[in-house]
Amino acid sequence: MIEEKEIEYQDEKNIIILCTNFDYQNGIRQVSAAIINYDQRKFQITEFQDSEHFSNFESLLVQTNPQDQQTKFVLYINYPDLQTEKEKIQDIIGQCDIQSIQEREKKYFLEKNYTEDINKLLKKSLQQHIQESTLTSALQCLNCAVLDQQLSKDQSNFKQFTLEKFVLNKFMKLDLAAINALLIFPKQQDQYRKSLMGGAEQSFQTLVDLLDKCKTQIGSRLLRRWIRQPLQDEEEINKRLDIVEYLIQKNDLRNYLQTDFLRKIADLDKLYVKFYKVASNKKHNCNLSDCIKVYSLVENMNLLYQYLENQENTQISENQLLNPLFELQNQFNKLQSMIKQSIDLEKAKSQNEYMVNPMFSPALTEISKKMKTIQSEINSLKQEYARELGVEIKIVDSNTHTYLFEGKKKETDDAFRRKNHQKYKIISMKKTTILYTTEDLQSLVAEYNCISDEYTQEQKQVVDKILAVVSSYYPAMENASSYISQLDVLSTFAQLVVNSPTKYTKPDIQVQNNRINLVQCRHPCLEVVDNNCVPNDCYMDKEKSRFHIITGPNMGGKSTYIRQVALCVLLAHVGCYIPAEKAEMPVIDAIITRVGASDMQIRGISTFMSEMLEASCMLKTASEKSLIIIDELGRGTATNEGFGLAWAISEYIVEKIQGFCLFATHFHEMTKMGKEMKGVVNYYVDCVAVNNKLTMQYRVKEGFA
Known part of the structure; x- marks a missing residue:
């Protein structure tokens, strides 16, 4: 702690x-x-x-x-x-x-x-x-x-x-067990990864690894929040899906967002907080470079608006993309021109120097003239010494001396020997050049530094005024962060669909729907590392087939199958297309998992007791709108007791909870439930035995093994 x-x-x-x-x-x-x-x-x-x-x-x-x-x-x-x-x-x-x-x-x-x-x-x-x-x-x-x-x-x-x-x-309820069992975030994944990959030393991605190809930091943060908070509102889910569909269809727009617009966006969350601190008179580290970021933001939003205007817009794109962006532009009204007048954009772009435009302040203009006069005198001095020595001279910047003269080593050294060597003070000798100064140059530099300090002091006051003006726009920056982060995530979803060698489909989500129907669905992460990933159907009807008992041999694909169904349901509620030929489902209020068997010896809890506690929590959390995933329940104790436990819990889910449930088990006696209870259907993972060799087919078929 x-x-x-x-x-x-x-x-x-x-x-x-x-x-x-x-x-x-x-x-x-x-x-x-x-x-x-x-x-x-x-x-x-x-x-x-x-x-x-x-x-x-x-x-x-x-x-x-x-x-x-x-x-x-x-x-x-x-x-x-x-x-x-x-x-x-x-x-x-x-x-x-x-x-x-x-x-x-x-x-x-x-x-x-x-x-x-x-x-x-x-x-x-x-x-x-x-x-x-x-x-x-x-x-x-x-x-x-x-x-x-x-x-x-x-x-x-x-x-x-x-x-x-x-x-x-x-939001849809996702507990820690579901997050870990489904490998949503990169944590506690080693054991399942090894079982899924058959012990092979191959890289495996979590769901976040697969999805997070966002171009901005604000997009990556929002994606993680969306995954932790899957939506329960049918209308909001479909709004996201509609934008993803639009971006899939508009190749040029999607490519522009992914390769151009989003790559130029700063971390707006940090940016608007900086300016909020300025506006609230809090301690801050805001400076002119942050103003340039705001200028760039407005400039890029203007370009995006022009790009969107030239598209064949639908009602969806107008309401969710074009109109909100137009409102954002209005919130930044006149800010861009103010920054352009007050900051030297040319220097910022070419030299990464962030300075106030001297023309913005009469006092700075006057001081700037004095500095330019001295710089002109230094240049005249350079020309005088070049004629005197008969060599080429350059003026170079120096952190210690501000300005120094630079000449080629051999030519300059010979010239010093011919002329008055005492007049020239050598600062350093490099392999091919000599850096030196003179009393006249030092005198001009001292005067220049004095005026430069005066410029810095005056500029600080002007900078404070500029920051104060820009900080008044921090609510607009916050709104821009929200808009662009959503655009980043949704365009990333669209890019995932376009880049996938296999089909992703737009799920049909309706509250009144009473079935989950996934045609040829696949595990979204597994197919990335295994080109031979076998697709399977999943049809669950609330009245006839809401409870699936899945049997079959070890390593046959039972665990992968039930997880891929859960991941497809999760993706749909986040607002993403899913890896399937067709998908329809109701709004699911929770994904609840009970996977594997383990003990907690430090706490004095046996494997059996651990299963009891997890099962109790599962039954009290689930509702008729939930999707329950159960893998090998009852293996933590003797076979007869384990079977009795599995049967009793299944019976309670079927008759009392009446939610959707996928139950993978080795208790083949469980298949009798399919004949005794309405809503229970048996499935098995197929395998073929030829010449004493067992070949897994990874096909899920109706019936029992």
């Missing part, structure tokens, strides 16, 4: 704080939480009930912890009173790679007078947040974090933050 009393806002990384409190109300576990996102200046609060497995709290951690190098995630927590529950929560937290965990006593979450400090920070008072103001326990969590961070003591934070309710079920 890392203990930190205060986290500096000036940290280059974004900071996200999650403050949670566990309590009991009428014997029911109640979780209250508040989220502070510094860069977005956003407060989010939520309250929800949880089971003894704390699956909702786990989902909250998965959705809010970005786990990227640019963000520092901090957890403030008041654990439950029961030691067993505290240990469960610590187990969940231990799997989440949280950088800083700070335990807080109960008294910090009981403050009654929390409105004053929070109201200081909100753009709109709590009284105007009717829904949020009823979440008193969550607001106490927010107050705890606000006081700990001393946000209300810094006047630059006043009236800067928004407040909204964090709706946990707004």
Whole structure:
């Protein structure tokens, strides 16, 4: 555990704080939480009930912890009173790679007078947040974090933050077991990778490795957030899919985005935070080079708008691409011309020197004239010495001496011997050149440096004024970051489809749909490393075939099959095409996995008990809208007991939960369930035995092995 009393806002990384409190109300576990996102200046609060497995709290951690190098995630927590529950929560937290965990006593979450400090920070008072103001326990969590961070003591934070309710079920539920079992993020993948590749030492990609070909850092961050927060809104999912479809069709536009526009975009998240600090009079490291980045951003957005205007636009592209970009351009109104007038763009482009345009300030203009006069005198001095010595002379810049004369070594050395050597002071002799100065040059340089310092001081005042003006546009920069990051992710999805040698299809997602139908679907990551990846169908009907029992030999492809179905469903809810010939499905509220069998010896938990706990959590979390993935349930104990366990859990899922379920098992007795229960169908992975050799076909067929 890392203990930190205060986290500096000036940290280059974004900071996200999650403050949670566990309590009991009428014997029911109640979780209250508040989220502070510094860069977005956003407060989010939520309250929800949880089971003894704390699956909702786990989902909250998965959705809010970005786990990227640019963000520092901090957890403030008041654990439950029961030691067993505290240990469960610590187990969940231990799997989440949280950088800083700070335990807080109960008294910090009981403050009654929390409105004053929070109201200081909100753009709109709590009284105007009717829904949020009823979440008193969550607001106490927010107050705890606000006081700990001393946000209300810094006047630059006043009236800067928004407040909204964090709706946990707004996104598909993905727990840590699902993330690890499906190899979504690059972590804890070695064991499954070896089994999938048959022990071969080949490279294998996680889902993020496959998808993240984004051209910007803001795009990569957004992609990870989308994967952690798959959508539940049919309309929003289809909006993303429609844009991906449009970009697939428009080759020129997609190539322009991928090879030109997006490559020129800076890290806008960091950029707008810099200017927010300027606008809020906070300590900052903003300079003219950042203004040039904003200028470049506006310039490139203008070019993109022209490019989009020349396309054959549909209603979708106009509403989601063209019109939002037009609004962005209006938000940057007059900024580009102001930067062009105030900063020397030519020097910035040709010499990477960021200076105020002297014509922008009368005082700078006058000082600049003096500097140019001295530079002219230095040039005249150079010509005089060149005639005197009879050699060619160059003026070179020097960090120590500002300006020096440079000549060819042999010619200059001979000239020094013929003329008055004492007049010329040699600074350094290189292999082919000599650097030297004179008293006259030193005198002019001293005068130049004095005026240059005066220029620097005057320029600093002008720079501060320029930064102040540009910083007033930080909300527009934030909006641009949101727009461009989405464009980056969606164009990356489109590029994935175009580059794939096999077909990706647009999934048909409808809330009222009662079936999952994947025709010739494939594992998106496996087919990248295995050109012979065998496609399979998956048809699940809510009434007739919602529960699939899959049998077959080891290494026959059962585990790969059930995972590829889950990954295809996940991709669809993120807004991406999926590797299949055809795909249709309802909106799924959770992907729940129970894969493998392991023990926790340190905690004194056997393999069987571990399976019991995982199964219990799975059954209490799943609903009729969930997709459940079960692989080899019941192998952690004796065969008869394991079969009994597998049968009982399957029966409960079929009759009580009635969600979609793929159940891979070695218990062939389970196939009897297909005859006894409505909605259960048997499938098997095919293999062929010839001349005492077993050949895996990797085909999933109806029936049983």
